[in-house]
Amino acid sequence: MTAIDLDDGPLESVRFTGLKPGPKLIVLGAVHGNEPCGPTAILRAIDDCRAGRLKILRGEVTFVPVANPKAFRQKTREGDRNLNRDLREKPLANDYEDRIGNPLCALLRQHDALLDIHSFRGEGEPFVFFGPQNNRGELEPFARAEEEAALAGCLGVAIGIHGWLDNYARLLAIRARLDVPRLAVTEGYGTTEFMRFCGGYAVTLECGSHDDPEAGEIGYAAIRNTLAQLQLIDAAMPALALKDVIEMVDVLLCETQGDAAEGPWRTGDAVPAGAIIARRADGTPVTAPRDGFVIFPNKAPKLGEAICHFGIAGSRGPAA
Structure with missing residues (x-):
């Protein structure tokens, strides 16, 4: 067949x-x-x-x-x-x-x-x-x-x-x-x-x-x-x-080939404001804009794909 x-x-x-x-x-x-x-x-x-x-x-x-x-x-x-x-x-x-x-x-x-x-x-x-x-x-x-x-x-x-x-x-x-x-x-x-x-x-x-x-x-x-x-x-x-509810509020895109997530972050990891979460192809670091969470970090994104999504502590619980 x-x-x-x-x-x-x-x-x-x-x-x-x-x-x-x-x-x-x-x-x-x-x-x-x-x-x-x-x-x-x-x-x-x-x-x-x-x-x-x-x-x-x-x-x-x-x-x-x-x-x-x-x-x-x-x-x-x-x-x-x-x-x-x-x-x-x-x-x-x-x-x-x-x-x-x-x-x-x-x-x-x-x-x-x-x-x-x-x-x-x-x-x-x-x-x-x-x-x-x-x-x-x-x-x-x-x-x-x-x-x-x-x-x-x-x-x-x-x-x-x-x-x-x-x-x-x-x-x-x-x-x-x-x-x-x-x-x-x-x-x-x-x-x-x-x-x-x-x-x-x-x-x-x-x-x-x-x-x-x-x-x-x-x-x-x-x-x-x-x-x-x-x-x-x-x-x-x-x-x-x-126990933890996260609201996705932002996304970081690969705008130049070589942009990528950086660090040990995993989906759901809490990150403090100012922590480096990615780096542009020219070496510029990208930091967390505030206390939040990393979602789907990608260390090899293609142009136009998400490097990672960013979330904050959500107010919605299981009954909300």
Whole structure:
């Protein structure tokens, strides 16, 4: 079988339906193909459901172990491009991610809540991304912030981060000054943003580094906690785990090839005002504008990519 034949293969999903009413949950893994923790955690949960160790009594759960089969088969972040950018239905598909994105979007529309399981490059503590407060704005209107924050708080990780889409808009404003292709703000829309657009709510769980053997365990525990929090199974409500909530407020871009993050910083690390967090190609240091947190430091960014995002202590808690 050729690679082209494999790329024509189906998107696998496994659904368990309880006999009593309840919410509909979807759990995704391997939106990026080099992140094995999602498939590991999800396949274990599927086995538990089939064996009766996890009994879905209410609502539904749909598991998608591998959301991007081509990237997963290649063990690369992307197949043709990043599936978690500009995710929406596209009647005329231009690449593999457009093609797989259509059935994936159709699945998302059928559900109330999404748990999207990821890992990240480099080192750092696991964390959860959640969305905006309730609002009627243009960028990401939303009306289910309380439910989403409650889900984020129960997953078992101590760090929560919000403000992604606003910060992505800031990134595009800076990028527009550079000699790089223009991007639309929809490039910042991935699985969670599409889910909110459809009237649901969603969180992205970052389980740690790609090669951390504990990442799959963190993802599996989060699945069990989510099933309990939504009461799809008979289990005690999981304990609140969030301790630090970070709001993304700024982004530092690679404006000249050679600009890069500097220092031992990891995602979620607290940095004091004035600490060096990056260095320009000409040797000029870039310092933290105030006390805050480093998010996704990149020591080898391409022109127009983020060197790092910067956050501050947020006022939102799990029930805000």
